Amino acid sequence: MTDDRQVTVPVWTLATADVRVPGLTAGEPMTADRLAELRGVLTVLADQPIVTLEVHPLPGTIDRGRGVPLDAASPLAQQLSQFIAQSARSSLTVARATASGEGLYRMVVPAKVAAQVGQGIIRPMVPKGGAGGLYGELVSSTGRIAAKARFVPVGGAAAAGTAGGAGATAGAAAAGGTALTVAAPLVLMAVAVGVSAHADHKRRQAIDHITDLLEQLQQDKLDDELSELDACRSVIDKATAILLDQGKLGVSLGLDSAVHAINTALSKAGRRLARWRSTLDGLPEGEAVELSTLTKSFPGIDDQGGMFRAHLELASLAVALMRRVVILQAVEHAQSEPGNPFENFTRVLQRDQQRLDELETGIAEVLVRLSALELARPNGLRPVFTTGEVDRLMSAAHRIRRLGDGVTVKSRATDVAIEIARDKDGSVVVFPALPV
Numbered sequence: 001m002t003d004d005r006q007v008t009v010p011v012w013t014l015a016t017a018d019v020r021v022p023g024l025t026a027g028e029p030m031t032a033d034r035l036a037e038l039r040g041v042l043t044v045l046a047d048q049p050i051v052t053l054e055v056h057p058l059p060g061t062i063d064r065g066r067g068v069p070l071d072a073a074s075p076l077a078q079q080l081s082q083f084i085a086q087s088a089r090s091s092l093t094v095a096r097a098t099a100s101g102e103g104l105y106r107m108v109v110p111a112k113v114a115a116q117v118g119q120g121i122i123r124p125m126v127p128k129g130g131a132g133g134l135y136g137e138l139v140s141s142t143g144r145i146a147a148k149a150r151f152v153p154v155g156g157a158a159a160a161g162t163a164g165g166a167g168a169t170a171g172a173a174a175a176g177g178t179a180l181t182v183a184a185p186l187v188l189m190a191v192a193v194g195v196s197a198h199a200d201h202k203r204r205q206a207i208d209h210i211t212d213l214l215e216q217l218q219q220d221k222l223d224d225e226l227s228e229l230d231a232c233r234s235v236i237d238k239a240t241a242i243l244l245d246q247g248k249l250g251v252s253l254g255l256d257s258a259v260h261a262i263n264t265a266l267s268k269a270g271r272r273l274a275r276w277r278s279t280l281d282g283l284p285e286g287e288a289v290e291l292s293t294l295t296k297s298f299p300g301i302d303d304q305g306g307m308f309r310a311h312l313e314l315a316s317l318a319v320a321l322m323r324r325v326v327i328l329q330a331v332e333h334a335q336s337e338p339g340n341p342f343e344n345f346t347r348v349l350q351r352d353q354q355r356l357d358e359l360e361t362g363i364a365e366v367l368v369r370l371s372a373l374e375l376a377r378p379n380g381l382r383p384v385f386t387t388g389e390v391d392r393l394m395s396a397a398h399r400i401r402r403l404g405d406g407v408t409v410k411s412r413a414t415d416v417a418i419e420i421a422r423d424k425d426g427s428v429v430v431f432p433a434l435p436v
Contacts, residue, residue: 009149016184016342017048029150043110058102068197072426076189101424109416194418194433199323201432206317213305232258269315276366288376302396326352371404
């Protein structure tokens with residue numbers, strides 16, 4: 001049952017190749033729950049990746065600084081504009097919803113496809129205690145905007161327009177069953193930009209944390225590591241802009257040097273991880289551990305800011321930067337093979353992301369193991385300890401237990417939402433992809 005006062009939200013089902021699925025009904029309003037069920041059915045029945053695309057009214061205030069802006073001439077903005085124009089010709093619902101030129105487009109990629117593009121890439125970034133807090137007024141997994149909407153499926157008769165080098169011209173699928181709109185280039189570019197924006201958000205978080213830590217530590221070597229990694233950002237930004245405009249990456253850009261610096265940082269993180277694991281493996285199982293024993297291998301673990309925590313943030317920064325590089329490599333490969341852009345895109349991602357997933361998983365396991373440790377009282381000749389010593393031990397125990405807060409060792413793949421704000425001039429801002 002729907003409320004006439006609710007906002008009508010057109011929903012497209014988009015395929016990345018010619019595919020047909022049985023029994024889809026277009027034009028009948030549905031609830032958010034039914035839409036979620038539809039996504040599940042599409043994932044099970046279709047051989048090729050199928051996503052849904054919704055268009056919501058653009059909220060009055062959005063923090064666009066979190067997203068990646070693309071002008072109206074960019075391939076993603078053009079593909080979206082062409083898709084909207086062609087859909088509006090055949091659907092009055094679409095024409096009404098898109099008449100202003102503005103809108104918040106939400107592409108939901110099913111969990112099966114999200115696992116292909118890497119469950120390690122997209123993990124929850126919601127602050128503890130505040131679901132949806134990161135995304136403000138955007139349509140998020142909390143469904144705050146979507147809750148007042150009725151979803152109306154749009155028939156698969158619209159074409160996504162020219163792929164512009166990211167794939168062949170898209171159009172409706174062949175006859176027999178229910179035809180879905182083929183829009184591989186639109187899906188490819190949206191996923192690429194959304195995942196890249198997500199990785200860049202994690203980079204900014206890591207930079208903020210490391211900067212605070214280094215101000216306390218005053219460690220020149222760590223400061224040099226941070227400077228070398230942060231210097232890679234501008235190179236990756238330029239390479240991202242070039243590829244999203246379908247240009248070619250040249251040697252003069254300096255991407256090779258940036259990748260070398262990131263790989264060096266990842267190598268250091270890998271060595272540190274190996275030492276941490278070795279230390280934990282050497283601890284007596286089931287016995288309490290003295291704080292002094294921990295601080296030898298995990299310096300500063302008992303402080304709010306310490307070298308161990310700085311090493312964690314440097315590893316997070318290196319992973320976030322390499323995530324963006326992996327996306328660049330995947331887009332470049334996909335654009336070089338116009339016939340199968342999405343399949344090639346996911347294949348490159350799967351191959352290159354494994355090392356990053358293993359590093360992140362290894363660090364997460366170390367944090368979980370540390371958080372489960374019991375601290376022993378210090379050995380000494382004195383039968384009584386000072387109030388300061390007791391306070392320090394209790395404070396350290398609390399901080400070490402909190403190391404496991406919010407850590408996910410092996411996350412289950414979920415649907416992934418990519419939100420795109422479109423302005424009247426056709427320009428777009430793509431926000432970080434988030435789990436649904």
